[in-house]
Amino acid sequence: MFLAGxxxxxxxxxTVIVELITFLIMLAILxxxxxxxxxxxxxxRQRAITQQLEEAEKARAESEAKLDEARGRLEDARKTAQQVxxxxxxxxxxxxxxxxxxxxxxxxxxxxxxxxxxEAERDQAIRSVRTAVADLVVVATxxxxxxxxxxxxxxxxxxRAIEEVANGDGRG
Numbered sequence: 001m002f003l004a005g006x007x008x009x010x011x012x013x014x015t016v017i018v019e020l021i022t023f024l025i026m027l028a029i030l031x032x033x034x035x036x037x038x039x040x041x042x043x044x045r046q047r048a049i050t051q052q053l054e055e056a057e058k059a060r061a062e063s064e065a066k067l068d069e070a071r072g073r074l075e076d077a078r079k080t081a082q083q084v085x086x087x088x089x090x091x092x093x094x095x096x097x098x099x100x101x102x103x104x105x106x107x108x109x110x111x112x113x114x115x116x117x118x119e120a121e122r123d124q125a126i127r128s129v130r131t132a133v134a135d136l137v138v139v140a141t142x143x144x145x146x147x148x149x150x151x152x153x154x155x156x157x158x159x160r161a162i163e164e165v166a167n168g169d170g171r172g
Contacts, residue, residue, distance in 0.1 A: 126166075134158040 137158050138151065 130162050133162060
């Protein structure tokens with residue numbers, strides 16, 4: 001056994017030589033068959049990674065182009081939608097104005113019809129009042145005079161007198 005403090009020097013004996021030769025043979029086998037395969041696999045892996053990166057870059061560029069195209073379509077769709085909304089607003093405003101005009105025309109027509117009806121009723125009322133007044137005058141004259149005059153002639157006289165009063169031509 002080794003005692004503390006003594007440094008051992010490597011003894012070159014048969015075991016060390018056999019280990020050294022085994023190491024060199026193993027190194028030669030690794031250098032000849034294993035390392036080239038590892039390097040080949042590493043280079044193939046590197047090429048595959050590079051190819052995948054290139055494909056990923058192409059896919060990214062294509063997706064950006066598609067995204068830009070989609071944004072363009074979206075902007076066109078927004079513009080079209082705004083045009084449709086503007087057209088609908090204009091159409092609604094025109095329809096509103098048309099309905100307002102129709103309502104005003106209908107109101108004018110109804111007002112005119114009502115005015116004509118009122119005038120007709122007023123004229124009818126005036127005729128009715130004139131007839132009633134004429135009848136009263138005839139009755140009053142009969143009572144005052146005591147006899148009946150020619151009723152047709154009497155009625156014409158009364159009508160003329162009423163007309164003169166209505167037109168402001170009355171004397172006195």
